[in-house]
Amino acid sequence: MKTSIFTGAAVLASFSSGVAAQGGAWAQCGGQGWSGATTCVAGYTCTFVNNWYSQCLPGGAASTFTTTSTAVIRPTTTLVTLSTSRTSSAAVPTQTAGGKFKWFGVNEAGGEFGQDTYPGVWGKHFIFPDNNAVRTLINQGYNTFRVGFAMERLSQNGLTNGFDAAYLRNLTESINFITNAGAYAVLDPHNFGRYFGNIITDVDAFGTWWNNLAKHFLLNERVIFDTNNEYHTMSQDLVLRLNQAAIDGIRSAGATSQYIFVEGNSWSGAWTWNTTNHNLRELRDSVEGKLVYQMHQYLDSDGSGTNPNCVSGEIGVQRVVGATRWLRENGKVGILGEFAGGANSVCQTAVKGLLEHLKANSDVWHGALWWSAGPWWGDYMFSFEPPSGTGYVNYNGVLRQYL
Ligand SMILES: *[C@@H]1O[C@H](CO)[C@@H](O)[C@H](O)[C@H]1NC(C)=O
Ligand SMILES: *[C@@H]1O[C@H](CO)[C@@H](O)[C@H](O)[C@H]1NC(C)=O
Numbered sequence: 001m002k003t004s005i006f007t008g009a010a011v012l013a014s015f016s017s018g019v020a021a022q023g024g025a026w027a028q029c030g031g032q033g034w035s036g037a038t039t040c041v042a043g044y045t046c047t048f049v050n051n052w053y054s055q056c057l058p059g060g061a062a063s064t065f066t067t068t069s070t071a072v073i074r075p076t077t078t079l080v081t082l083s084t085s086r087t088s089s090a091a092v093p094t095q096t097a098g099g100k101f102k103w104f105g106v107n108e109a110g111g112e113f114g115q116d117t118y119p120g121v122w123g124k125h126f127i128f129p130d131n132n133a134v135r136t137l138i139n140q141g142y143n144t145f146r147v148g149f150a151m152e153r154l155s156q157n158g159l160t161n162g163f164d165a166a167y168l169r170n171l172t173e174s175i176n177f178i179t180n181a182g183a184y185a186v187l188d189p190h191n192f193g194r195y196f197g198n199i200i201t202d203v204d205a206f207g208t209w210w211n212n213l214a215k216h217f218l219l220n221e222r223v224i225f226d227t228n229n230e231y232h233t234m235s236q237d238l239v240l241r242l243n244q245a246a247i248d249g250i251r252s253a254g255a256t257s258q259y260i261f262v263e264g265n266s267w268s269g270a271w272t273w274n275t276t277n278h279n280l281r282e283l284r285d286s287v288e289g290k291l292v293y294q295m296h297q298y299l300d301s302d303g304s305g306t307n308p309n310c311v312s313g314e315i316g317v318q319r320v321v322g323a324t325r326w327l328r329e330n331g332k333v334g335i336l337g338e339f340a341g342g343a344n345s346v347c348q349t350a351v352k353g354l355l356e357h358l359k360a361n362s363d364v365w366h367g368a369l370w371w372s373a374g375p376w377w378g379d380y381m382f383s384f385e386p387p388s389g390t391g392y393v394n395y396n397g398v399l400r401q402y403l
Contacts, residue, residue, distance in 0.1 A: 103367030308342025316354025
């Protein structure tokens with residue numbers, strides 16, 4: 001989103017109080033500082049995830065991924081359809097016919113809320129995703145969740161100093177819940193290329209920040225690193241160098257199995273990508289095939305995503321065709337990391353057209369993420385929070401066709 005439209009907890013979810021004797025399905029059941037139940041309800045086993053987190057997983061730990069992964073994880077080799085650049089047709093399994101995205105899901109906003117209050121108070125200024133809502137979406141086949149957080153809360157005393165343990169722990173729990181359920185979790189520092197309001201100009205410090213963060217997620221292949229949300233109104237060369245520093249910092253931490261999403265200037269807009277962000281073709285990753293260009297696109301007249309009306313039923317396609325061509329001509333792949341439309345038929349047509357275009361070009365477009373789910377959206381026009389978010393009610397049927 002171009003602007004922060006939400007600065008605090010307008011809607012407070014009701015929390016169940018008291019500690020259950022046994023953890024429910026998917027509940028936390030252990031970890032450093034944990035004082036709640038350490039056993040799980042029937043059918044679930046308390047499973048060690050990391051030092052901060054154990055979780056009630058179905059059956060034993062070993063059965064978890066085999067029972068859920070068929071629904072939500074699609075092996076890389078079966079995902080990309082009919083790339084014209086592929087020379088061996090044998091490399092494309094027959095079951096890919098029809099085109100599937102590798103990543104299809106939603107943003108999860110909340111950890112970055114309260115941008116005028118740092119560090120702020122959990123439950124008042126910011127919140128993390130609601131695991132039950134995430135589970136509801138995963139059960140339907142959504143497999144990617146972009147989790148927003150604030151660098152100022154994680155790094156309260158400068159980019160190269162230590163992380164706040166409690167914020168990191170809560171963020172990690174959200175990430176692990178998603179990845180333990182077999183989905184991808186995108187770490188999204190929702191910072192617009194800024195830290196405490198100032199454009200980040202210390203490129204080395206930014207690389208160090210990413211190096212330190214990547215160390216915490218080294219062993220989790222379903223984590224995706226998103227260098228920063230929506231750089232804007234800053235030097236194009238700086239955007240290139242910040243992205244490169246992030247890539248290098250992540251890889252030198254030893255995180256070599258994960259994908260990295262880079263974003264561009266001008267709010268990472270797809271509609272201006274080919275003129276604004278052309279220099280980002282120069283980004284280099286020491287790991288082959290794991291660098292993905294994340295673009296955003298809204299369909300209202302100024303492209304800001306602040307109006308429920310879309311320009312026309314064709315605007316979705318019109319605004320991304322230039323980016324599609326740019327990706328293909330430069331040998332890159334992309335993901336549409338934010339898109340949405342209001343609850344009206346023009347937007348529904350535009351969103352369907354957009355997704356059909358991305359699907360038809362799934363050699364270069366590997367996924368799309370709706371803006372946005374999250375526990376505090378209330379009646380926000382794009383809310384994809386089940387069961388009653390406006391976007392969820394109006395677009396779940398549309399989006400599910402692309403799972
Ligand atoms: C972390 O989450 C717990 C609830 O699980 C909450 O009590 C605590 O305040 C949170 N802390 C931060 C920094 O997010
Ligand atoms: C960028 O893409 C648009 C379509 O969105 C196209 O009209 C324009 O020619 C492209 N510009 C460049 C420099 O490729």
